[in-house]
Every structure is written in structure tokens, then in C-alpha cells.
Amino acid sequence: MPRYSDQYLSQLLARRDYGALVDLQGIALGWDGYDAKLPSFGWPQPIFVVFEILTWLAQADRSGAWTYYEATPPERQACALATLEILKAVTLQQQYAYGKMHWQDSEASGKLDDWIRENEQRIIEWAFVTLAEHPAALALVSS
Numbered sequence: 001m002p003r004y005s006d007q008y009l010s011q012l013l014a015r016r017d018y019g020a021l022v023d024l025q026g027i028a029l030g031w032d033g034y035d036a037k038l039p040s041f042g043w044p045q046p047i048f049v050v051f052e053i054l055t056w057l058a059q060a061d062r063s064g065a066w067t068y069y070e071a072t073p074p075e076r077q078a079c080a081l082a083t084l085e086i087l088k089a090v091t092l093q094q095q096y097a098y099g100k101m102h103w104q105d106s107e108a109s110g111k112l113d114d115w116i117r118e119n120e121q122r123i124i125e126w127a128f129v130t131l132a133e134h135p136a137a138l139a140l141v142s143s
Helices: 006-015 018-029 045-063 065-072 072-086 090-102 107-118 119-133 136-140
Strands: none
Touching: 006 018, 006 072, 006 119, 018 045, 018 107, 018 119, 018 136, 045 065, 045 072, 045 090, 045 107, 045 136, 065 090, 065 107, 072 090, 107 119, 119 136
16 A cells, blocks of 8 residues: 555645655655665665755755765765766756866855756756656655
8 A cells, every 4th residue: 555645646746846846755765665875765766866956956055065065975976977867867967067076166166056046946847857757666665
């Protein structure tokens, strides 16, 4: 029996806002297969990268992207980059890689923060499109 109904998940997906993504991430965090020791947390790749990019976005908004890179293990960063490449999220991959290479440079990091702020809604929309393109992965982590 699923932990969450299809109707509830559909409502969250239909909202297409930041709060709905946070709710969906909370659902995925409660999945039995979640393992904080794994770079991808044990989630299917599309689920992992959507919620990792959500974390990246949130930290950039709160305290600057450099804090994300400082706190995130290199293995998880590499996993996120590889998954963005697999999903052909070229612009996100380029910006994420730029931050990974330049997070200790305050000017470069500030430029990335500006880019994230300017593109926040597009990043959120990308996340919903990615989730919609991988319904089986979302169904798995909500079961």
C-alpha cells in the first residue's frame, strides 16, 4: 500500500511551486530505501538530482551557493553533475559545475548567486518537468 495517494501526489505536482517541491522532498526522505550514507541517498537518479538542486537553490537563497559547496561531499556533487549530464540539463549542469570550480572565489560565487536568483522560477519548473518525466521514480520513493 502506498504511503501517499496518487491524488495527493498529483495535487503537489499541479501546484508547481517551491513549497510543493519541499513537500515532495519530505516524502522522498521518508522512503524506506533512503540512505544518507550514499551520494544519491539511494534515490533514483532523477529524484536525487531534483532534490539536490532544490537544496542547492535553497542554500544559495539563504546564505550563498558557496555554503552548499562547502558543506556537500564531493561524491554527492559529482553524482549531481553526472545526473544533470544524463538528463541533458545543460544550463543547470554548466552553472552547477561553475559553482563547484569557483565556490571559494567570492566574486564568482556572487555571480552564481545572482544567476540562481534570476532563474529560480525556471529551476523550479525544470524540477517539475523532470518529476513528470519520471513518474515511476516518484512513485517508488512515495511508496
